[in-house]
Amino acid sequence: MRLSFLAAGLLVPSAYAFWRLPCATPVVNSRIDPIISPGKASSHAHTIMGSNAIGYNTQFGDLRSSQCTTCMVRDDKSAYWIPELYYQNGKGFQAVDHGGMVVYYLQRNAANETVEAFPDGLRMFTGNPYSRSFAGTSESKAISWNCINFNGPGQPDTPGFGNTNCPNGLRAQVFFPACWDGVNLDSPDHKSHMAYPDSVDSGQCPSTHPHHLVSIFFEVWFNVAQFNNLxxxxxxxxxxGDPTGYGLHGDFLNGWDRSVLSRAVQTCTDGSGVIENCPVFQNEGRFVSNADMNSCAASNPLQENVSGPIPNLPGCVAVTNGPGPASSTDLVPGCTAAASRRSSDEDLAARAPEAVPGVNRRSHRAMRGQDWLLSV
Known part of the structure; x- marks a missing residue:
């Protein structure tokens, strides 16, 4: 089974409606993951888009009361994240910049189903960070990469890194399960309360998970050309620690105003994907300005350089080539991970920079300096 994603964007049959939600920039890059690692630093670094309330213990109420989001609709205070991508050479690791995320919202129910909005507090996690080869499962089929070259023929999606010499970006792609059991907002493995429909990216939900929620799909375009040119x-x-790409994974913490999302799911039936064609957002003044999206920032609880250059991956994660799976014990010997350090005052400064004199509000792109490239 192949998912229908091409370099020109997501292609869907005319019977399907969808919109693309741009998230202009990460709200923070850090070892934060309140789904998998609540209350402590995550094992590895993530690039996170959306609400500036994201932290170690973020709950639905925190998201709803957050001050801003890096995504385009003000009523969506959700958090979206995937692992950071790094370039490794003899000098260590450097994070690869990207221009934010596009989240596709797709109404892809079977004929006897009704698409529903997310329940308040829903959490989702898909993909396996320890995978180093293709597993053939529905979950592994929902993880893919695409090498973008606008001046050449379209490239097929690959389940791991295929060609990474991509002039117009290496695109990470994560499709989330859309079938909910109707009871649990999370589960011990953070997956069992959700399931994929029978065609993974569309189709019929299983009887164990009868609620067909609106489907979401992440795209993140990483600027790999500058590194390939080295x-x-x-x-x-x-x-x-994955050099294969098979360990790509994604997390979603719902922060939508459900009444707004429900009306959008029911009435935004355009098949173009253009979010401005959704009257619930366009006609009701629900869009966030580019300036507000780019100035939104979250508190970072760690005194840690996750951008680079750094000798080891954040969290001291060891690089494991596979093809066998990695494990949580694959760490660099003698390496010491950073510890939490933020005080309440620092949290205030990072979360509400406009209220604290002297706090720098530079965008993510400005802070991800490229001086390292000049010395490599």
Missing amino acids: NDGGRFVLAN
């Missing part, structure tokens, strides 16, 4: 024998590695 021609120094380096390679790309995910923050979870």
